[in-house]
Amino acid sequence: MVWSVKIKFLVLTDQTILNMSLPEIKAYKLLFALVLIITSFNGYAQKLPVKQEGSLRAPASVKIDGKTSEWNFKAYNIATDVFYTIAHDAENIYLVIKAADESSMRKIISNGITFKVSSSAKKNDTTAATITFPLFNYKNKPAITFTIKSKPVDSIDYFIAANNKQLTANGKFLRTRGFTNVDTLLSVYNTAGITIASAFDKDGNYNYELAISRKLISPFVNANNGIFYTVIVNGIKLDDMPGVTVTRSDNGTITAIDVRKSDFRPGLSEGISVPTDFSGEYVFTK
Structure with a gap:
């Protein structure tokens, strides 16, 4: 950050x-x-360390609603510019993320966070399973205000409510890969064992909560009674780059690109179009 x-x-x-x-x-x-x-x-x-140290039991009051008040973040990862915590209980493993920087939030809203689980530490493990959320395209792109913190104090609540309304209205799907008997495109209200939500908080930060059933990830539990994980903050799409207007035909083909330097957002990370990630091993404790 x-x-x-x-x-x-x-x-x-x-x-x-x-x-x-x-x-x-x-x-x-x-x-x-x-x-x-x-x-x-x-x-x-x-x-905070750049990577979470050790395992953590999830709070008894955990609720996947995009609000992270019940969580204490255990790491701040410099590469992805997010706070995060991984925890578990008898039923689920949890990934909780907070992004406070505009560049990070733009990347997440544009192209999502991908959470990858594997039984192997190999980064290119083809047997790994992934979940990507939020999931928007040019047809259902939410109109998000990323500069909430610069708004007049008496209007901040309005912009936060508007952002969350956009997330709820447009962010209804997630994409999966590698899970047994799970569709690749799922509703956020699925019965597959994946619960997910996101929201902007009162300070204008973006919060993300994910719970995955331990039954669903059981094929990936290794000899240490743990999993290897990777969290990827995907790079921003061209359509969402500040100062760039992309025109598409009905079938999605790009027909024109208009670049206006006057509309660029100063202060954004130079690597905003590049995916960033971090990896580790999470061991389940009793």
């Missing part, structure tokens, strides 16, 4: 505050709140 903030510090006396207009006071309050949030995230991320 990369935050860049330039602040002109002023010594505010009682007289200075009295001379400030109401909009100026509100602006300073918002700036102060933003600095606290950024400082808190930076400090939190720096204290």
Whole structure:
């Protein structure tokens, strides 16, 4: 996660505050709140390992609804720019992710997160199983506001609600590969043993929750009573690149590409179009 903030510090006396207009006071309050949030995230991320260490029992109150208040994130992965936790209970294995950076959120909404499980540490294991979510294309692309944190404080709730409405209305499917007797395209309301949800929280961060039945992943459990996993934040699609407008025919063929440099989003990661990932082994404990 990369935050860049330039602040002109002023010594505010009682007289200075009295001379400030109401909009100026509100602006300073918002700036102060933003600095606290950024400082808190930076400090939190720096204290966490880049990869989760050890196993974790899931909270008893876990609910897959895109809200992560019951979770404590155990790692902050620099390569993918996300916080994450993997946990389990007697029924499921869980993957929980929080993205707070605009580049990461754009990549996830554009092309999804892929969670891969395998009994082997080989990165190109052809027997691995994968789940990709969220799943949008140019026909059901949600209209997401990624700059919530820069909006006036009294309008943030509106943008968060609008974003979540778009996710619910358009994000109804997930894609799988490699699971026995499981369709490759599933509804989020499936009965295959995969529960998944995502939502923006009150601070404008994107949250992702996934639960997979342990029965479903039992073929991938290795001799250590664990699985090897890879989390991939897929690169942004051309259609979703800021400053690029793609025109397609009814069958999806690209007919025109319009690039407007004036519409580029400054500060986005240079690697926004490139998939990033991390891997590890997760061992189930009793």
